[in-house]
Amino acid sequence: MKNLMDYTMPMLEDYLVTLGEKKFKGTQIYEWLYQKREYNFANFSNVGKNVLAHLQNDFSLDFIKIVKVLEGPLVKKFLFQLADGEKVEAVLMQHDYGLSVCVSSQVGCNMTCAFCESGRLKKKRDLATYEMVQQILLIEEYVQARIARVVIMGIGEPFDNYDNVINFVKIINHPKGLAIGSRHITISTCGIIPKIKEFSDLDWQVNLAISLHAPNNELRNYLMPVNKVYNLDSLLDTIKAYIKKTNRRVTIEYVMLNMVNDKEEDAEELARILQGMNVYVNLIPYNETANIGFKRSSKERIDKFFNILKKHKINVTIRKEFGGNIKAACGQLRSESD
């Protein structure tokens, strides 16, 4: 059975029309779900008997469950259990501008990036749209506060679960849904080119982040096997086309791995390939994990890398760290709970 939170507004309106009902009832249903947070169909008092009977028959409103919360000063990490027993995680971060949540899009991941904990656990399945929506609903309920920003950077490759992720964005972005503005939503991908193109065609204001992590094919092939399918040159062309089409600045993520991709010549090469593009580079201090041998670059090496990019007039920031000491980093909580 479908979960009602899998449905975007147009899907819900189409459904209502097939019942011989008016489209505006879609708005009423969204108000129950996402504003009043009422999850018992029987209490949808204004939708009418016909709609109610069909909703009860056609949809469930089952919830995923929070099974563990780790709390740090500015960060909370949530482990969720899904209906089939699988687990995923999400991270809540307190910024000066408000709360942001990093959500997971798959159970495991097939991209097998060499440094990433999530990829050690092969993808078991995609998350359904409702399983992503509910990560946010449950966190909002837990902290009794509104989430201002969402990044799809948890476990999984969002563009390997494209349709469900796009529907998720439609629901959280909808004014009668969670009303999170497009510019406050970010999708991060390891570079699945056909899906980046499809996403460009939507011409949305949603932010796109690309996990680049290497300035040439040799190094990128080693760190990110996806590069053997979608290589760096085609990826850069695709990003350029995206920027041209949407006029949006793209975030380039670059995880800093000691003595692997953090050399001065890597910074020079990165500056060269990004020259003239409307991008900003986010240098990510690597979160070391017991299971993988990579080490985090020292503060000095990160600063040096940063300064080389600056010198070449590349916009660059160093990612603020939240979760390191509570295992908030990248798949570690789920990995330990198995």
Ligand code: SAH
């Ligand atoms: N699959 C998507 C989104 C999930 S990963 C993607 O590749 O973008 C989110 C980001 O965290 C990616 O840039 C990923 O490379 C990075 N990452 C993975 N493991 C990490 C670790 N241990 N420390 C720091 N960043 C990590």
